[in-house]
Amino acid sequence: MPRRSPPSGPSIEVLRLGHRPGRDPRLTTHLALAARALGAERLWLHPPDPAIADRLEAVARRWGGRFSVEGCVDWRGMIRRFDGVVVHLTMYGRPLPALLPKLRRARRLLAVVGGAKVPADVYRLAHLNVAVGPQPHSEVAGLALLLYALHGLPGPERWAGAQQRIVPSARGKRVRRAR
Amino acid sequence: MPRRSPPSGPSIEVLRLGHRPGRDPRLTTHLALAARALGAERLWLHPPDPAIADRLEAVARRWGGRFSVEGCVDWRGMIRRFDGVVVHLTMYGRPLPALLPKLRRARRLLAVVGGAKVPADVYRLAHLNVAVGPQPHSEVAGLALLLYALHGLPGPERWAGAQQRIVPSARGKRVRRAR
Numbered sequence: 001m002p003r004r005s006p007p008s009g010p011s012i013e014v015l016r017l018g019h020r021p022g023r024d025p026r027l028t029t030h031l032a033l034a035a036r037a038l039g040a041e042r043l044w045l046h047p048p049d050p051a052i053a054d055r056l057e058a059v060a061r062r063w064g065g066r067f068s069v070e071g072c073v074d075w076r077g078m079i080r081r082f083d084g085v086v087v088h089l090t091m092y093g094r095p096l097p098a099l100l101p102k103l104r105r106a107r108r109l110l111a112v113v114g115g116a117k118v119p120a121d122v123y124r125l126a127h128l129n130v131a132v133g134p135q136p137h138s139e140v141a142g143l144a145l146l147l148y149a150l151h152g153l154p155g156p157e158r159w160a161g162a163q164q165r166i167v168p169s170a171r172g173k174r175v176r177r178a179r
Numbered sequence: 180m181p182r183r184s185p186p187s188g189p190s191i192e193v194l195r196l197g198h199r200p201g202r203d204p205r206l207t208t209h210l211a212l213a214a215r216a217l218g219a220e221r222l223w224l225h226p227p228d229p230a231i232a233d234r235l236e237a238v239a240r241r242w243g244g245r246f247s248v249e250g251c252v253d254w255r256g257m258i259r260r261f262d263g264v265v266v267h268l269t270m271y272g273r274p275l276p277a278l279l280p281k282l283r284r285a286r287r288l289l290a291v292v293g294g295a296k297v298p299a300d301v302y303r304l305a306h307l308n309v310a311v312g313p314q315p316h317s318e319v320a321g322l323a324l325l326l327y328a329l330h331g332l333p334g335p336e337r338w339a340g341a342q343q344r345i346v347p348s349a350r351g352k353r354v355r356r357a358r
Contacts, residue, residue: 092353
């Protein structure tokens with residue numbers, strides 16, 4: 001840990017409930033950045049927030065890959081119709097390690113992340129309620145650990161089309177332009 | 180007298196730079212929750228913010244353990260005087276996997292997390308600049324992955340003195356009072 005792994009395992013989308021447009025957007029932005037950096041394909045936001053979609057589109061244009069943020073109005077319908085395994089991340093759920101083998105076998109996975117005031121029926125609508133740990137820990141941390149457990153860190157091929165990339169260095173910031 | 184075997188890996192404190200008191204406190208609260216849940220001993224906040232310290236004290240009272248949030252005014256002095264390895268988390272740094280063996284051997288570790296506008300001299304003051312990945316990814320996610328890589332999830336003995344604990348369940352929320 002962290003390790004790179006081949007892109008085996010499910011393709012992952014994230015559904016974020018309880019976003020609050022008009023409040024400080026940093027928390028949802030961080031959730032979106034973590035989702036993208038750790039290999040999710042898409043973040044669905046309920047309620048929709050075009051400002052965050054635009055911000056992440058700018059990130060993807062600069063740093064590569066195809067991640068997008070989409071609005072979701074009918075989140076219950078989306079969960080019901082999702083063509084794969086729906087995993088609700090909650091500290092009240094069953095421990096992740098026991099469920100990992102099952103999750104890794106899925107073809108598609110929808111990770112639902114809420115926050116303190118998630119509607120109670122999420123627990124019933126999701127196929128699995130999964131805990132990264134039985135302590136309050138932030139949905140950003142929970143999502144990061146789930147994605148990492150499923151996929152490891154994405155390799156550089158994930159970031160095709162980037163305008164720039166980081167050259168890892170011991171001191172300071174080194175960035176190389178694509179051309 | 181039998182002693183507990185020493186915990187493997189370093190004891191970890193976190194220094195959060197660039198906190199903005201008065202703005203939405205959720206992001207720093209999430210960072211603090213992730214630090215606590217994943218086994219850090221303490222979060223230092225620059226600039227100090229007693230409201231967040233109080234909030235985390237309430238969390239620790241309820242959910243156990245001894246995590247605390249402390250204010251830090253002279254963060255450069257703290258880094259210089261820290262009696263252990265100072266690791267600055269940045270997407271521009273060297274990849275974590277290569278540095279993990281060294282970090283695991285440390286007795287004490289200070290993880291410095293900034294944000295987009297971290298002062299440039301952090302890169303020089305820290306002993307190591309470490310990247311969880313070369314993509315923008317949120318300091319909450321970065322810290323969670325670093326802590327997880329160093330320690331895994333803390334066991335239940337970490338949460339001594341809790342007023343309540345979660346009983347993991349497939350549906351809904353189950354909580355057991357201590358007495």
